[in-house]
Amino acid sequence: MKTRIIFLILLLFTVSCGSSMDYYLHPTADISYIKRVAILPLQNFSRDNMANERIRDILETEILKLHLFDVVERGQVDTILREFRIRDFADITPNVLKKIGQRLGIQAVFMGAVDEYKVEQAGGISLPIVSVSLRLIDIQSGKVIWQISASEKGGGALTRLFGVGQKSLSEVSHILIKKCLKTLS
DSSP states (O other), X not given: OHHHHHHHHXXXXXXXXXXXXXXXXXXXXXXXXXXXXEEOOOEEOSSOTTHHHHHHHHHHHHHHHTTOOEEOXXXXXXXXXXHTTOOSGGGOOHHHHHHHHHHHTXXXXXXXXEEEEEEEEETTEEEEEEEEEEEEEETTTOOEEEEEEEEEESOOHHHXXXXXXXXXXXHHHHHHHHHHHHTTO
16 A cells, blocks of 8 residues: 555656746757857746846756856957847848858857746745747858746645755756756856
């Protein structure tokens, strides 16, 4: 009987894990030539008006912490986008990407979107949920080197059952972005 209970608890814990991830890495991709990148403003499909800026900050922080690439300072990126009069992602053509790359001295650019950024209430427990879609694009060719769609929830079975291990929206965001970036190597 005890064995069945333990088995059910373990099954519940693994079934209700809080993350999902689907990614693509170009089969011939060798990202060792990429030394410096820019992170473009992310699109925001969440209800939180600042979610895209928060995730952009976290993406930059985690890229630097993992020593993946040097990152162009955000102000420089935003200035170049204003100079090129880029207000919409549809304005970013391969030709424009090359010009941005030349001006910023980068080999690749991160683009993407925040799909979900919220806290759900479930039985008195707060469950943060963050979902992103990101891609790394080669400046010279305009080709997608890497793309990922991923989500993370801030609580597994223990949180749901016992309220143990609750995480903040910021913590969940850092966990998610770190997991995403680790698929690059």
